[in-house]
Amino acid sequence: MNTRLVMTGAAIFLGMAGVMCLFLPDEILKLYNPSTAGTTGLLIQLLGACFLALALLDWFSKHAVLGGIYGRPVVGTNYVHFVMGSLVMAKAVISQTNSIIIWLTLTIYVLFAIAFSLIMFGKPKLSQGD
Numbered sequence: 001m002n003t004r005l006v007m008t009g010a011a012i013f014l015g016m017a018g019v020m021c022l023f024l025p026d027e028i029l030k031l032y033n034p035s036t037a038g039t040t041g042l043l044i045q046l047l048g049a050c051f052l053a054l055a056l057l058d059w060f061s062k063h064a065v066l067g068g069i070y071g072r073p074v075v076g077t078n079y080v081h082f083v084m085g086s087l088v089m090a091k092a093v094i095s096q097t098n099s100i101i102i103w104l105t106l107t108i109y110v111l112f113a114i115a116f117s118l119i120m121f122g123k124p125k126l127s128q129g130d
Helices: 003-023 025-032 042-061 072-095 100-121
Strands: none
Touching (some): 003 025, 003 072, 003 100, 025 042, 025 100
């Protein structure tokens, strides 16, 4: 698996999500749950800061050899984030099946969860970007 491509994709996705959460918290809340109109966006902005931090970690690690002992903390962090995020989004899909934004988020999270699972539990590659 091309770990450089996975890390770059995760960094871009998380970076965009982080910027959107930081600067458009009320709009993000309305997209995912229309009944939260007028709710403060402080928690969404904190979530955005976390997304940006993880995006930065992924961006700086995109050229590292991952899947081995040294890249395991980076891969493990992304693995837990995307697997747990997939479970949370699956629960949201069950309660709000008609929301396209929730389905789209679930799809992206599942794809990254699968990619990081393959990197985490697959055979480590000895060269960069494999």
